[in-house]
C-alpha cells in the first residue's frame with residue numbers, strides 16, 4: 001500500500017471515527033496491518049464490515065473481540081505506527097514475525113493483546129504526517 005493510500009485511510013478514519021466515538025490503533029508490520037477498534041458494539045460491527053470489504057487490502061481476520069470498560073487508545077481516533085519485524089521480535093518475545101501466523105488461539109489472542117497494549121504510550125511515535 002502506498003503512503004498516499006495510508007494517509008487517505010487515516011484521514012478518513014479520523015473524522016469518521018470521532019463521529020462514531022470509535023478509538024483505536026493501526027500498526028503496520030512488514031506488509032501486514034494490525035488494528036484495534038474500540039467503541040460500542042454496533043459501531044464496531046458496522047465499521048468492521050466496511051473495513052473488511054475495502055479493496056485496498058485482503059485476508060482480513062478477527063484475532064479477538066470482547067467487552068471492556070477501559071479503552072487502551074482513548075485519546076486517539078486512530079493511532080498509527082509502523083515497526084520493522086526486528087522491532088516486533090524484540091517487543092513481543094516471538095522469535096520470528098512469521099511465527100505469529102502459526103500460533104493457535106487462545107495463546108495468539110493473549111500475545112496480540114499484550115503486544116498491542118505496548119503501543120498505548122508514546123514510546124512509538126507516529127510519523128510526522130500523522131499526529
Ligand SMILES: Cc1cc2nc3c(=O)[nH]c(=O)nc-3n(C[C@H](O)[C@H](O)[C@H](O)COP(=O)(O)O)c2cc1C
Pocket residue numbers: 009012013014016017026033035047050051052054056057078
Ligand atoms: C487497514 C484499514 C483500516 C481502516 N480503518 C478505518 C477506520 O478505523 N475507520 C474508518 O472509518 N475507515 C477505516 N478504513 C477505511 C474503510 O475501509 C472505508 O474506506 C471507510 O469506512 C469508508 O467506507 P465507505 O466509503 O463505504 O463509507 C480502513 C481501511 C483499511 C484498509
